[in-house]
Amino acid sequence: QVQLVQSGAEVKKPGASVKVSCKASGYTFTSYPIHWVRQAPGQRLEWMGWINAGNGNTKYSQKFQGRVTITRDTSANTAYMELSSLTSEVTAVYYCAREGSGRQLLYWGQGTLVTVSS
């Protein structure tokens, strides 16, 4: 069965960077894009960007362009989302999600809480 398992919670200081991982199993990793979605406490879902796991091409939301980098390691069946220059405003749960054949976000990771605090 398809599973996306994300790395554990992180606590970071302002100005630092964080890299969250999303390990996929149960399917051919390079066959489906992986997306990253942010949800601040009590707030809506925000789409951050996606990566074509096959060729590594990426597309980012305008809001996150320049602040987020999405990569993948096909040998490890893992996608990564790195946020730089952290501020307290980016404290949120970050989800990875895999597309289905109809371009829906069919499978979701369990979420990773990133807390930014001095």
Add this chain to the structure above:
Amino acid sequence: SYELSQPPSASVSPGQTASITCSGDKLGDKYACWYQQKPGQSPVLVIYQDNKRPSGIPERFSGSNSGNTATLTISGTQAMDEADYYCQAWDSSTVVVFGGGTKLTVL
């Protein structure tokens, strides 16, 4: 940039039909998806390509999309359906857009 609008809240009595709308410019020309999210849990896809249900989603969930509005309908609403619901569409086939979410209360 493309935007999707949802009412912040909706309520329904158990056993009745709940309808949640999602509005966007010419949304009917795109495919709409719907996600259910319960507190402390990851979102779950309940409707994709306007009206298709993923495996395991009960038949009481249905969807439609026409003009500028997509609608999620829950027939015979149960207490377990109380959750936040988000619509989603693609803009220019490259950018994902979420609606603001609707909190459904079953009372």
